[in-house]
Amino acid sequence: MSRRNLTLLLVAIAFCLLCYTRGEQDPFARYVVNGYENIDRMAYTSVPDEELFQGAMEGMVDVLHKHGDDHSLFITADKAKMFREEINQEIAGIGVRLHLDGEPLVVKVAGPPIPGKPADRAGIRADDTILAIDDFEITNVTPRSFQEDVIGRMRGKPGEPLTLTIQHDGDSEPTKLDLIREIVELDSVRGDRLLPDQSWRHTLEEDPRIALVRVSSFGAKTYRELETLMPELINRGAEAVVLDLRMNPGGLLDAAVATCELFLPDDKLVVETRDRRGKTRNKWASSGDGPYLDLPLVVLVDRNSASASEIVAGCLQDYNRAVVIGERSFGKGTVQETLSMQAGESTLKLTTASYWRPSGENIHRHQDDRESALDDPDWGVTPNEGLEIEMTEEELIDLVKARAERDSTIYDPDLAEEGPLLHDPAVDVAVAYLQELLDNQPAE
Template identity: 40%
Template sequence: MTALVSLLCYAEAGRNRYASILSESIDKISSYYVEPVEARKLFEGGMNGMLTDLDPYSGYIRPEDFSEFQVDIQQEFGGIGVEVGLENERLTVLSPVPGTPAYEAGLRSGDTILAIDGQDTEGFSLEDAVGLMRGPRGSTVLVKVRHKGIEEPKEYPIVRERIRIESVRGERRSEDSQWIFQIEDDSRIGYIRLTGFGEHTTEDFKRSLNEMQGEIEGLIIDLRGNAGGLLTSAVEICDMFIDGGEVIVSTRGRDPTEERVVVAEEPPLVDPDLPVVVLVDPLSASASEILAACLQDYGRATIVGERSWGKGTVQNVIEIEGGRSAIRLTTQTYWRPSGKNIHRHVDATDEDEWGVKPLAENEVKLTSEEREKVYRFRRLRETSGRVDGEEMTEEQIELEDYVDPQLQRAIDTLKKEMPPRITDRPMGVEIDKFARR
């Protein structure tokens, strides 16, 4: 019995030896460093050092960042429901979300936010502004704005409510800020942009498909700039396009022989005959690559754009400090349905196997300047539509006739697979591209 206790104590000491050394080091640095330094700062530096040294995707999530991390995943927070940006160094409403307190109060695209709860917003960062506008549901925030074209400012007391973050977006917004999920110049083509994968992404994606039911003959899924999110959301969207029982993705942990295979559970929601194009770029990563790779491997979609980022690892979020902070730790790698590698290792070359890559005829490379212009064009399309008679901004004039080269290639690719446009379709004939659910 004594021997057993001794062995257990030795094992415990072995596990905690480095923790004790780390604790001792924090104490000594706090005591002897040339300037006062908080132990908390040293602890966070140590945590980051340990985790980021493992790989680029592991890390420590501080308490002040953990709540924002949860918002991104849960897609919900207490706020007023307005997208803001900096224009001419002033905080500006890009678009109020329909049905939210900001929209109902009368805030509109182009309004300048002058003050929040009495604090002048001049010099504010976006993080400063968002921090002030968010708060407990049912609480009130006072927002002072100058409406576009009206010199006299106006104050709005707005009661915060539960706000849903939109990860599913259309090709443009209407004048009343509603999403339009069809290409303006050809309504036969549906367009869905996914900015991330959160808890509500699947249901919102399905809802957007239903809005276009019977109206489209081709679909574009835009994953450009989408850095990923919840693996489960990407899997559920894949399930809408492939047959039940087919492999969506496989994951491998520390023991490579223990492979977990994720398969489609339902018949496809989307008609297999509907042509699909997926847009990717160098910022499409992780869950985006799972979706794009799955549809590419089954020949269910054509990939257009540029080679994706190449992130084939899965991170688990492990709460510590009683849920105040967390560790983001790489625990698995993931693999395409074809079994091919998707992860870009540090020594990978362009000739190696990684990421999701379009065929040569569907590759449209952009310079950094072109990418910035596409971003500005997309942001402009995603703000509320211009009201008749309203004066155009300099940016609207500049980008009025702009053509997104990657999106145009996606449209041209789809049209090759779609039936010719028929202007006078016989009465009673309807093309229903969404069958089974």
Template identity: 35%
Template sequence: MIRRRILLVALLAILFAIGWWAGRGRATTSLYSNLDLFVEVIHKVEENYVDPVEPKRLIDGALKGMLKGLDPYSQYLDHKAYDALQDVTQGKFSGIGVVVGVRDNYPTVISPIEGSPAWEAGLRSGDAIVRVEGRSTQGFTIEDVAGLLRGPEGSPVRLSVRREGEGDERDFTLTRREIATPSVPYAFMEDDQVGYVRVASFSEKTGAELRAALARLRAAGARRLVLDMRRNPGGLLDQAVDVAEQFLPHGALIVSTRGRVRAQENKFFSSEPHPETRWPMVVLVDEGSASAAEIVAGALQDLDRALLMGRTTFGKGSVQSVFPLRGREAALKLTTALYYTPSGRSIHRARRDSLERADDDDSDNDSTPEDHAAPADSARQPAFHTRGGRIVYGGGGIRPDVVVSDDSLPPLTQRIEQRGLPMRFASRWGASHPASRAALRTLPGPVWEGFLAYIRAESVSVDRERLRSERSTLERAVRRELARRAAGDSAAARVALEGEPQVQRAIQLLARSRAPHDVFEVAGLGAPQRGSDRGDPADARRPHNPSDRSGADKRSRGSTN
């Protein structure tokens, strides 16, 4: 009887919600007849299934299944999922502040977040977390250990850690506190005039973080910029607008949204010029660049503001609006519109399933790693023009102006990296040798010999010729981890970028560019028409109102996760 009452209450709540929805739109006879079928199926399962079933489980499963049939991004968010979404969009959570991976079947510290409890307590890259609150973590996934490390702010958590080169485990008791995860994790000078900045995601403070990073680079002498948005999964629409307008003049259209409901049709314009507007720029993208990252890339490309380099982006150009459900700690995330670049291209790529990758820029079989990004099938794709008259292609995703494929790691290095040996060696070496800044630039002979002895002890078979051909790549991997240990993630990133073709090619192009449009000529694309980096007078007729970002609707409604 109690079960039936719970079930009826849940169904009445759904009926009430649908009735409210029908009051705002159009309820159909078909909707109500199918709802009768839904109620009957729920009753049959609840009464006859071989095992007792909680009504809430049935309702939650039905809601998730219903939305899964729409598209990969529409979801019913239960309490946990809704909280997790808010953590991501706010860029903060309560925990100890570590980036964790899995090595040798144990959660392992990749790096502590600077200034966090983990950082202050002395946790290091390579530390294996073997127990949390006395519970063994062997076989734990990243999600498993994250659930144990996060908790209420101010609460304690006990860890036992195994460190390379040490026989005994170390015990730590840390106090959880709010952890801010930066969406602009590092920015530094690549040479006297070229600055590099990494934008890893779009959360609540991305625009402000980027503004601060650019100010630091300007003070250090930057006059050219590499903006790295590779592997950036996206985030908040209003932050994408904020990032783009830091490089665009007043009144320039950044992105528009179009949906079935008039309220979802919006245009977003840049609000004011910034000193960085005149810097020559290269923007790095790849198949992991999605949603908000694609908005920024598409705007800068269409307005001829930056050269795009890399690989075609993912093509996640749909707007998800988040509707909190009344009286419940749950929400509905629903696709309500599509994004369009200033030239009118739809960012969204129609895909058969959510796992389809954006890889059509690899259709050219030429072995040269760099080529202009007119795809082999461009005749079948709609063509658009940038403000300066250059041709760009639609069809989903943002195609770079210049394709530069990242070289995959050679076989021996790949095997060694997959086992986490550079990180583990750096942890062991650091335990017995003081960290040396010299190791950030070159790898001393004794360190290299020590690494060779270490990988042999780890049963890695080493072919002499293979070792000779991959030595520079392996040395860089060790230097990266020594740099991380000595000076943090930013130093490690700087070493890693030395071996990335996209970054090095971008620096070469920028070194020969004095004005924004020079980079197009240096790349062999020809200069856009003069004046194309100025705001379109037609667009400027609508004044930009920073608060008029209804697609974002106070953070969650315009989330492009």
């Protein structure tokens, strides 16, 4: 039997089983199977079965979008692998960070490669320009195409070869390098300054009592990173923490819950999920006293802090365990489950529930237009009174660029070089707040 016919048979069997179990309640399941069979058997244009399947899935998800569910998504086989890698924080690559720079935009190496990984062994250096990946020449790159055309091509399977054409900073001619992909772990927890050994300095130069802990997303290893980092910060003299969740789009619910447990007493509700009928599906509560119950804590959020990051900020704010500083968060109060499709090749990311803060509030913003919802007080996580830091779009872009430059510059505390300065109003307010708190603590 050909692969095409086998695929058709499997899809037909799946639909038929669906029809058998739901046919009496919903005849449209049978209609879908009939439509698929008629198109495959009679259509003048021959179309691959996989494309018919993808079209059907994308069409159904598009209907969900029209009814207000903006976050369900069908992820095709070619993109599902990258999605799973981001969540699992583990990729097959060469151990280098890339970013867009210049005008027109070019792809550059951000900071030195990870020590001991293929890029490091091949002699790739900070500020090298990537000109081509295998036979793909990088031209007219945009922020939209960067993820798929560049990052997607850099990744692959462990042991797969990769040829890069690069321009070393200062060289007149490009160089071709042959590399072999290896497993590389992605970090989700960062500090303020990148050190020569590729670790992060978290304590702030203006006050070493305060540590900046930036969480870029909540992945499978985020809690383990925090669990390892926190005692190290305390041993280095940190007495307070700024937990920076700005630009954090969310991630795994379990990782958000575990993060809250670090700072909460036993048996405190972290988050509750409810189905479309409003019935409680699950409740997550702290399972014991966290090790950092008395650690002064600030959480930073902005307009791009969403989902799992809002769970953390909202929970810690509800228990007065932390103050929230910054902008009102994005307002994504729904839960998506990742459902495997095509024997694990593709993924359906489906909204299945809403989540609710310990205070009983759902932070979801239902309006399609963010501007029209600005006067509605019932969505997002709002900073504590007097601790709002509003930024224009231009100011936010400038801050992101400055942060990227600082992140890609090695800081050696033994040298006198200051490196890129960073004006960050939210961090400045957080530091001032924590300094006052620490300075007014009663002496032991």
